Each structure stands twice: as C-alpha cells, then as structure tokens.
Amino acid sequence: MALPYELLIGLRYTRAKRRNHFISFISLISMLGIALGVTALIVVLSVMNGFQTELRGRILAVVSHVQISGADGEMSGWEAVAQEAAKLPEVRGAAPYVQAQGMLSFGQSVRGAMVRGIIPDEEEKVADFRSHIKEGSLDSLQPDAFNIVLGSELAHALGVLPGDKVTVIAPQGVVTPAGVVPRLKTFTVSGLFEVGMFEYDSALALIRLEDAQKLYRMDDRVSGVRLKLDDLFRAPLVVRQLAATLTVPAYISDWTRSHANFFRAVQIEKNMMFIILSLIVAVAAFNIVSTLVMAVTDKQADIAILRTLGASPRSIMAVFMVQGALIGFIGLGLGVLGGVTLALNIDVVVPFIERLLGTQLFSKEVYYISNLPSELQWKDVITITGVSFVLSLAATLYPSWRASRTNPAEALRYE
Template sequence: MDLPYELLVGLRYTRAKKHNHFISFISLISMLGIALGVAALIVVLSVMNGFQTELRARILAVVSHIQISGASGEMANWQSVAEQSTRHAHVLAAAPYVQAQGMLAFSQAVRGALVRGVLPEQEDRVADFRPHMKDGRLETLTADSFNIVLGSELARALGVMVGDRVTLIAPQGVVTPAGVVPRLKTFTVSALFEVGMYEYDSGLALIHLADAQRLYRLDDRVSGVRLKLDDLFLAPRVARSLAASLDTDAFISDWTRSHANFFRAVQIEKNMMFIILSLIVAVAAFNIVSTLVMAVTDKQADIAILRTLGARPSSIMLVFIVQGALIGFIGLGLGIAGGVALALNVDVVVPFIERLLGTQFLAKEVYYISNLPSELQWRDVTTITGVAFVLALFATIYPSWRAARVNPAAALRYE
C-alpha cells in the first residue's frame, strides 16, 4: 500500500489484541466522553440561541428597529422625517408615535404606565402586535374613540377586562382657581396584548395617536418616528447613516442600544456555558493521555524493533499521534452527529421525556416561554469541532514524545 507506515501502524495499534483489552476499553471511554461533551455543547448552545432569538422577537414585537425622537421630546415635522427615512435602502416602513407617562385608575387600583399613541394601520408595519393580541384587535383604536389597549399583566393588576372603563391621569395639570388639577380622561379597554415580556405586559398602554395628542396637548406634534428595517442586525449602521443624512435635530436610537445590557448578559451567559461545557471535552480528551501512556508502555518492544529497523523518533511520535487523533476523530464524529440530530429535534425529544417522567420542565404558569426553542448555528458547530479536535491532538503530545524517547537497548534487554 502507498500509505505511510506511521499511519498504518497507528491504525493497527488502535485495534485491540487479546492481551490489551483494557487499553481498548479506555479508548472507548475516551471516545464516548468526547462524543458526549461535543453533543452537549451543540445542544446547549442551540437552545441558548433559540432562547435569544425568541426573546429578541418578543422584544421587537413592541420595540421598533430604530426610533427617531425629537431632541426636545417633541417633533413637529414628523412627516418629513418619515419620508426621508424611508428613502434609505434598508428602511421598510415608518410610523409616528407619542410616548408619555400616565397613571391608570380603576376602582381602588392605581398603576403607572407608559402610554404610547399610535396609528394602528402604520404601527402594524413597524411592530408585531397583531400576533400577540390576547383579546380584541388593535384596529379598535380609532381617533376620538378614546379606546385603550393594555398589556395583560397591567390589566390583571388593575382588575379590568375588555369593555371596562379606566381613568387615565396625565402628569400635565390644569391651572384652576382651586389650584393645579391633573388632566383626567376616561378610556374604554378595547383589547389586551401579551408579548411575553413582563416589562411591557405590565407597563405599556396603547391609545390612538390623535387621542394622545389631545390628552398631552401636543396639537400636531408627536414624540418621534419608529422605523422597521429589512435586516434587524443592520440597525446600528442604518442609525449612523440616518444621523448623517437627516436635516432635523433628532435623537436616533436602535434596538441594540435600548436593550444593550440585556443582550450583552445573554451573550456572556452563552460564552460562559461554552467554556464550562468545554471542560467536559477537555476531561475526555485528556483520557487519551492515559490511553496512550499505557499503549506506549505495552508497545515498548515494538517501538524498540521499529527503531532498530531505522525508524526515526519523529516517526515513532507520529504513530501514537495517529492513534490518539483517531480516537478523538471518532468521538468527535459521533458527538457532532448526535448533537446536531438532538438540536434539530428538541421540540420532539423534550415533550417525550416530559411525558415519560410525568413532569413539565417549563411550566406555563411560571414561564412565558413554555417550550425549549432550538436554533442550530453551523458557526457554533464549526467552533466546537475545532476546539475539540485541538484538545484531542494536544492530549497526544506528551505520550508520543515519551514513545519517541524509548531506548531500544533497554526495551529489548529482557525480550
């Protein structure tokens, strides 16, 4: 055969003979350990990617990709800003909004809320409220109807349902002979939404843009304009481009800045999980050290014979590197196959385990996300493969170096 003898000998040493089954057993344990570690890494990172994507989708159901607000908190020429913004190649839609603080009262319950005035037909283009409507429709918000749409947690805290009337108290007061009286207006609850983010479900209320302008005395002014892009990951770059091209004084923020701490924390958790689970692969990889050290001790006579036949120390070293690399390669292949298969079928495997054990890992009563989402990213698989294979190769260096230093005369003395 045309294969190098180092490769042939290394492959032959990987197969056990009758007198060295224990070495073969340790090799099998090393393979399974690497496979288990690699599979665990792929599955865990895929689940974390799924959670990250799910949370991002829920946040962006309420928060637009880019938000342009007036420098003073108000914007008079919002039509011009919207028109200039939509000229950008990556901007799909624009919608005006009014945003202010308010207090909602019903019976004896009082809750603070972030009040957002929107145009329902345009809001649908920049946000995804429609799939998250729990009761009623966003289209019930019409001008001068004084309807209001509440988050489910906010409605639960107030004790209201669709059809109830709540009082919205604006912070701007009216000066009367009796003093400053808060501005009050009664709104009818026309719909409820639930996006699965407590921050919004418990603190956001939607009303029509015209009603918000009248309540907060803005006339034709708004707070700003919200934009939707064709690629949400381009938001920082598009925001910088708009800041340079708009001819008005405005503050531009994108979704990565408005929730920077949250997404940074998720990324840090993902990185830490990668490091922690890599230790499993490292432990399994260093089992190869034990396997090869025992193999070197067992094969000292063979090594001595090869040396007397003219084999160089580097060739002896390569023989055992091949043996260790093959153990790592087989374990790596099994781990990748099992991890990818499990990551692509988490939605089937987890419900089966739940039925088998009679329990639910993510109870709907406790968690907003009751199913384990999974998103396999081949970039993660490539990184895991590279790290695991490097660890396996690194584990072969010392035993191979020790094999290369075997003294032929000493090894054959008692043969």
C-alpha cells in the same frame, strides 16, 4: 500511492485486540466522553441561540429597530421625517408615535404605565402587535373613541376586562384656583395584548395617536418616528446614515442601544456556557493521555524493534499521535452527529421526556416561553469541532513524545 507506514501502524494499533483490556476500556471511555461533551456543547448553544432569537423577536414586537425622537421630546412634521428615512434602502416601514408616562386608575387600583399613542395601520409596519392580541382588536383604536389596549399583566393588576372604563392620569396638570390639578381622561378597555415580556405586558398601554395628542396637549406634534428595517442587524449602520442625512434636530437610537445590557448579558452567558462545557471535552480528551501512556508501556518491545529497523523518533511519535487522534476523531464524529440530530429535533425530544417523566418542564403558568427553542448555527458546530479536535490532538503530544524517547536496548533487555 502507498500510505506512510506510521499511519498504517497507528491504525493497526487502534484496531488490534490488546492483551491489556483495561487500555481498550479507557479508550472507549475517552471516545464516549468526547462524544458526550461535543453533543452537550452543540445542543446547549443551539438552545441558547433559540432563546436569544425568541426573546429578540418578542422584544422587537413592541420595540422598533430604529427610533427617531424629537430633540426636546416632541417632533413636528413627522411625515417629512418618515419620507426622508424611507429613502434609505434598508428601511421597510415608518410609523409615528406619542409616548409619555401616565397613571391608570380603576376602582381602588392604581398603576403606573407607559402610554403610547399609535395609528394601528401605520404601527403594523414597524411592530407586530396584532399577532399578540389576546382579546379585542387593535383596530378599535379610532380617533376620538378614547379606547385603550392594555398589556395582560397590567390589566390583571388593575382587575379590568374588555369593556371596563379606566381613568388615565397625565402628569401635565391644569392650573386652577385651587392649585395644579392632574389631567384626567376616561378610556374604555377595548383589548388586551401579551407579547411574553413582563416589562411590556405589565407597563404598556396603547391608545390612538390623536387621543394621546389631546391628552398630553401636543396639538399635531408627536414624540417621534419608529422604523423597521429589512435586516435588524444593520440598525447601527442605519443610525449613522440617518444622523448624517436628517435635516431636523433629533435623537436617533436603535434596538441594540435600548437593550444593550440585556443582549450583552445573553451573549456573555452563551460564551461562559461554551467555556464551561468545553471543560467536559477537555477532561475526556485528556483521558487519551492515560490511554496512550499505557499503550506506550504495552508496546515497548514493538517500539524497540521499529527503532532497530531504522524508524526515527519522529516516526514513532507519529504512530502514537495517529492512534490518539483517531480515538478523538471517532468520538468527535459521534458527538457532532448526536448533537446536530438532537438540536434539530429538540421539539420532539423534550415532549417525549415530559411524557416519560409525567411532568411539564416548562409550565405555561410559570414561563413565558413554554417550549424549548433551538436554532442550530453551523458556525457554532464548526467552532466546537475545531476546538475539540485541537484538544484531542494536544492530548497525544506528551505520550507520543515519551514513546519517541524509548531506548531500544533498555526495552529489549528483558524480552
């Protein structure tokens, strides 16, 4: 089937060598501008997706997907609660915990910390502490051994090393004739962990569950039960299901609530970067306006001849829309190709730039994430492609409309 003549003429105008080389130059700049903008959008959003995934993984290494805590801060019979939660198909593992505030003292150094009592084998089902142990072992937390595993920053602030003994001060006091005296217990530092989040590395201490129960006088009670899910994004749904099925009074929360502000801020930042970088594409797309306005002026005689041969204003408009859309489409294609290639190979490109410049962009001594992460999401690529194409097409409307309004008699008067 023959192609419409509007398409054929539009393609011919795009390929033809123009008498005015400045028009060709502006077309090239528009094309490269769109390609650069699309590439930047894809790469930046992929890097932000990578950061979001990396941070979420580090947070969830110490924070469970779902947390069931006692209504008054304590829970009896955690095994029954864990079994009841395990009936849900989304739940992969459950582990008890004791969590309370404490003060750690070593020599002249004193630091506040969140003391968490765990059972290492059970904790492995809901968190990933083992892979973040720098020194020592999580298995050293045995009943009545009174060992403690500290975050690396907390250990650095106290000035302790594995083998040193620290004093844990519990806020629950002991009443004596001299008044209320805080409860003290000496623990041996048996390991250090580093998850890469300062909030936890500087303020979290792990001890054995039974030791925590003795220290905080909880008998056989725990603070609650932590759950791990097959799909972490279904945590809000699981919370609603547990609220309807649990037979004991409890407070249920998930990771989206406990860190809602953080992840909301990351999402807002991603949206703002999309808007800001879309302006680059918009500027490049509207360069097409300049290209087509000059092309319309250059083709006045051609337009007049087409009109006298019977071409309608709509057909003239379609000719120049094809020309402008083709410029945008080529730039868009180059941008998508470059952006996807760069996003998938960011782990190769960044080290190359570092070697070329002789510097390290993300120093391990300064940044917890020393490598630039990248996660390409095709829905982002589709969104960027759609927005960029719409902007390119919108830029062709006014010049094409002006071309369709050309008066043949006026255009041919001086030919």
